[in-house]
Amino acid sequence: MSEPLVLVTQSGAVQTLALNRPAALNSLTAALHAQLLAALEATAAACDVRCVVITGMGRAFCAGQDLNDIAAAPASGSGDPAPAPGSAGAQAQDLGRVIETLYRPLCLRIRSMPVPVLAAVNGVAAGAGACLALGCDLVLAARSASFIMAFSKIGLLPDTGGTWLLPRLVGRAQALGLALLGDKLPAPEAERRGLIWRCVDDASLPDEALALAQRLAAMPVKALVATRQAMDAAAQLDYGQALAQEAAMQQTLGAGADYREGVAAFAGKRAPRFTER
Template sequence: MSTEPLVLVADAAATRTLTLNRPAAMNSFTTEMHAELLTALNAAADEAQVRCVVITGAGRGFCAGQDLGDPQAAPGKDLGALIEAHYLPLVERIRSMPVPVIAAVNGVAAGAGANLAFCCDVVIAGRAASFIQAFSKIGLVPDTGGTWLLPRLVGHARALAIAMTGDKISAEQAAQMGMIWQCVDDAALQDAVNALAARLAAMPTRALVATRHALSAAQDMDLRSALQHEATLQTELGAAHDYLEGVDAFRNKRAPKFTDR
């Protein structure tokens, strides 16, 4: 068996890139890769110098979802237990990261791999990439947050049709319907991701993360509750370093130096 890590970790300035590293299997999930990815995400969350995380895949694909050859996914096994043990903590970790998370989708993102990307804050995909809700093809429902994420991204009607048919959605189609942020030429993907990561890393991280939580929470609130939640967050952020730094930089016409996390 290969001793090469299943998740590669690389730093460039304040950005940490985590690369799923099972290219021969299109980076499909095994329990071992789950463990390495969760460990890598926890480490990035704990390190103050990391201000943005990028998740991508090695080789031709982003992630083909669950490896059906993994013993934990074999017929007769409790798939719900697999989800609760591995996918649930993975989704919750990504959605609770103290820094922005970008998915750089460099190829096929199928099943849990597609929904892994959608869990991230921003998704940029190469033109050759595609997104497939493959669950219906094997008698399952979308998981890895898919039932929660898809309707919020594209609306109920599109989400239901995409999930039921399991049709391949091109990166260009995904961008047009609001499923992802941006589709770029394959050759430009790395530069586009690097530029966005550097931009987000230089911004007020704490406010960006609060924005993620505020937008998600507001989906289940009435308007008044959302307004009150906004007021609570502004009270907290308005007393923090980055707000004071941002205002001072604006007044003095200089570049701000944000440090909150």
Template sequence: MTYETILFTIEQGIATLTLNRPERLNSFTQAMHLEVRDALKRVEEDKSVRVLLLTGAGRGFCAGQDLNDRAVEPGAPGVDLGESVEKFYAPLVLTLKSLPLPVICAVNGVAAGAGANLALACDIVLAAKSASFIEAFCKLGLIPDTGGTWALPRLVGPARAMGLALLGDKLPAEKAEQWGLIWRCVPDESLMDEALAMARHFATAPTKGLAFTKRAMRESWGNTLERQLQLEAEMMRELGYSHDYREGVAAFIAKRQPEFKGE
């Protein structure tokens, strides 16, 4: 596929996906959804990829859905937004959550609506100091989709999640860090340097163990303690036979840097 709305590269184990409609604050169209889906499929299939870095071009990360792409006027027939969620946004979130490698999001500006919740679907979120998060759905008579109603209360608690969802106020990146919504807020000029440094770290890390950690954290929300302990035992049993565990122990004993293969 030839990409017109995103930029995508794979170099030294790092896949970088940049939303690239800066004139529209990287808001989603159907074409962008299809291109992002294709890029993520390439990430899944390319065994050299050890980490995914997601960011946006220009002055914003993502303003959510491009309303011009499904414009509807008062009195005109409605559009099936449920189909849009089922066909595009839900699969996007589930793919990011299930990728067997770390997903870093570098939020370089406003992240609004589905753009905010797209960022929250990633494993680690870094945000520039000038960035902000806006659950803008309430201003259109909608609900926080793209996993927002699931992620928000789990990240910041029910009271703050409800306020963000019902008021649609702008949440500055610094406060987002204080509330535990994101991992870290950094100076604007340092954002991509820090994101790339983290990506390089993950590109040489024990990827399978990190993938299992992602899955265990995700499944914990629906598990009893007993089931979660069983899951941990199952995962540790499998990881104990991995190359990376043996290499990690050998490197620790020899006091050298490990050379993980991600297996």
């Protein structure tokens, strides 16, 4: 039996999902997509998980789409006969279909997880792999890691949420520079530009990622997820609408057990014990 393409481990309330195609730099295939999405769905349903870490096995986080996968193979030249509808060749030409059936569900699942999602970028994150990491709530990267918007190098535009994420993370000028030029961005520079949360020494990445995830898991995760949702939604709202959204969401959180526990712990000068998810 072949080894799983996603390795799932759990430490307390933290679950780690490790992309497991190290020989191919964890590049994405339809099979890897299916296993990662299934793992995320299972995690979302697991009441004992309060934070998720996504990382890669070996020397890369994720090199993006595996171009040897039939779904991403380029269309044949104009002089070649057109493939029959529904054939492998026809599917290979329709990258839009690949986005809709594989990438869009994965991106939306990460963005709608009921717990915080941390990317621990252990090596190169290129193309869709870079955008996959940036779509997580926090990105922690090894100092030797790098981010490459490699799409323009093969005649494509950023996908996996890249056109939405990049301008919001670093502004239009920096986003266009990264996307158009496709230059390698070392993790320390990515941190300096605000593309990621923080970079750490390579050897300490696993421990730092677990410590950060455990810290998030001990916090009121329902409020953390609501913060993500509010900030994402506020990007489409004016100031007054954002204030109204805050009031509505705060009303819900204020009626919850975690708010009562937080206030009681503050008054009692003790550490809170949050339980909602």
